[in-house]
Amino acid sequence: MITLIHVTKQYENRTILDVPRLTFESGKRYALIGVNGSGKTTLLRLIAGTLRPDSGKIENVPLQNMGYMPQSPYAFDFSVLKNVEIALQKTPQPAEKALAALEAVGLEKLAGARGNKLSGGETQRMAFARMIACPRALLLLDEPTSSMDIKGTDQIENQLLRYAVANECTVILSTHSPAQALRLAQEVVYLDQGKIVEQGSTEQVINHPRVESTRLFLQHWRL
Numbered sequence: 001m002i003t004l005i006h007v008t009k010q011y012e013n014r015t016i017l018d019v020p021r022l023t024f025e026s027g028k029r030y031a032l033i034g035v036n037g038s039g040k041t042t043l044l045r046l047i048a049g050t051l052r053p054d055s056g057k058i059e060n061v062p063l064q065n066m067g068y069m070p071q072s073p074y075a076f077d078f079s080v081l082k083n084v085e086i087a088l089q090k091t092p093q094p095a096e097k098a099l100a101a102l103e104a105v106g107l108e109k110l111a112g113a114r115g116n117k118l119s120g121g122e123t124q125r126m127a128f129a130r131m132i133a134c135p136r137a138l139l140l141l142d143e144p145t146s147s148m149d150i151k152g153t154d155q156i157e158n159q160l161l162r163y164a165v166a167n168e169c170t171v172i173l174s175t176h177s178p179a180q181a182l183r184l185a186q187e188v189v190y191l192d193q194g195k196i197v198e199q200g201s202t203e204q205v206i207n208h209p210r211v212e213s214t215r216l217f218l219q220h221w222r223l
């Protein structure tokens with residue numbers, strides 16, 4: 001179980017995140033929701049270890065067996081296939097596994113293309129293939145489908161669910177979309193100005209929010 005205890009993060013004397021306690025159970029899927037600037041990316045980066053908290057501690061993150069996909073994933077100046085293979089160093093048959101991951105996200109036709117010349121949505125699909133190319137205990141995904149069309153989004157969501165179940169993987173993703181949270185997550189954490197305002201089962205938080213701030217946020221949701 002990943003546990004945050006008294007975690008705070010400040011920028012320029014402004015408190016960006018203030019989390020007295022938060023836990024993520026192993027093998028469960030979580031969605032972080034909240035308006036722009038509410039602290040979702042900061043929280044993911046603190047868990048991933050690419051940012052350090054100003055105070056508090058974060059325990060039990062499987063850093064050796066974790067995948068972190070930032071909002072703008074990195075693409076190297078070599079083939080798409082090689083961009084996925086870099087997640088497979090030291091494993092047998094990396095090219096075959098990378099190609100299978102590209103097939104899973106519908107990008108196999110671009111295996112030979114230059115990785116850093118893809119569109120935004122294709123780059124996200126390539127980065128997601130890198131995430132699912134090998135078994136991992138934890139996936140941290142920062143708005144993983146934000147640049148994708150509806151077909152790409154559907155494909156990635158299906159693959160994520162399949163992968164998470166097959167690998168008993170903990171998933172923490174941020175999303176702007178309450179509908180995506182309903183499709184993917186078992187639990188939702190709603191953030192407002194760096195504080196956790198509401199947390200619970202996705203169905204409860206999205207469809208029956210108890211807190212005024214969550215209700216106000218969700219009233220902007222139109223199907």
Ligand code: ADP
Nearest residue numbers: 011012016034035036037038039040041042043
């Ligand atoms: P979200 O992912 O919910 O949109 P972020 O975690 O990216 O929110 O940002 C939370 C707040 O922290 C924002 O107001 C943002 O401007 C601020 N922030 C993030 N990174 C920095 C930084 N490096 N320097 C100063 N302020 C930052």
